[in-house]
């Protein structure tokens with residue numbers, strides 16, 4: 001599919017709530033990722049980004065449960081409540097994950113070619129080991145590993161951090177997934193290696209694979225993503241096309257995040273801007289608008305949960321009007 005053709009969803013999450021026995025950690029999150037679309041998910045630490053991704057993949061930690069709905073294109077049942085067997089058949093095949101630490105994803109005792117081949121054999125997308133290994137070498141070439149035929153025989157510890165992360169990406173792409181979820185995939189890499197990895201992710205999602213990309217790095221979202229979702233306190237507070245959200249943010253939290261990421265912006269005393277206060281711990285967020293304890297515009301109205309407003313394309317959850325163009329009044 002070309003990027004200009006009409007979009008259809010690969011992932012539709014509706015009313016996702018993730019909780020422990022006594023605490024809601026993610027609350028009523030709805031989102032959609034279309035085919036060939038790159039969606040960034042941003043927010044400070046503890047805002048619920050990783051738990052949202054884990055709920056989609058059916059990888060929530062022990063003692064944490066999800067309610068709501070998670071639908072993947074072409075799968076006729078809801079992923080929430082699906083059996084582990086059904087989820088395992090989808091993970092690595094239709095939906096895949098790349099996260100920050102490649103060594104956790106790789107088997108230290110197995111040559112990289114076999115790790116890439118294995119995921120094709122497990123999901124039977126290649127008829128035999130010989131063809132899976134040949135396809136694996138091609139994939140290692142596609143993710144620009146140097147001398148792929150030789151590197152394929154290496155063990156993970158013989159590779160650099162950036163090379164290992166490219167092997168993980170090759171494994172994630174091996175079965176041509178519908179949905180690729182990346183959770184801070186480049187945070188541990190140095191800047192040039194990071195740029196190369198992002199280029200590979202961009203190329204991998206140029207056609208039909210949808211991307212959900214979790215990061216703290218707004219510059220990466222600006223260069224990679226089509227749309228961005230902003231989370232705070234377990235809730236989505238704003239979503240829209242990256243250009244619109246970053247140039248005309250509507251939620252005070254998004255404005256704060258953008259100001260805090262702008263290393264050229266200082267306050268009236270010449271200090272770099274940060275969002276005042278700190279993120280409350282899980283379960284400590286206020287009722288009503290979750291951001292109101294840190295928001296300079298908070299008033300009585302904010303004691304009630306704000307409606308989702310704006311347009312279907314660019315929405316936000318805040319009681320206060322934004323000026324045309326999105327700036328604060």
Ligand SMILES: Nc1ncnc2c1ncn2[C@@H]1O[C@H](COP(=O)(O)OP(=O)(O)OP(=O)(O)O)[C@@H](O)[C@H]1O
Pocket residue numbers: 020025043044045046047048049050051052061062064281282
């Ligand atoms: N297994 C768990 N049990 C209880 N609380 C948890 C558990 N896992 C995560 N949390 C809490 O849920 C909240 C959201 O965590 P999550 O990891 O999704 O945040 P995040 O936005 O991905 O943060 P980061 O950017 O630091 O990864 C945090 O307050 C975290 O402490």
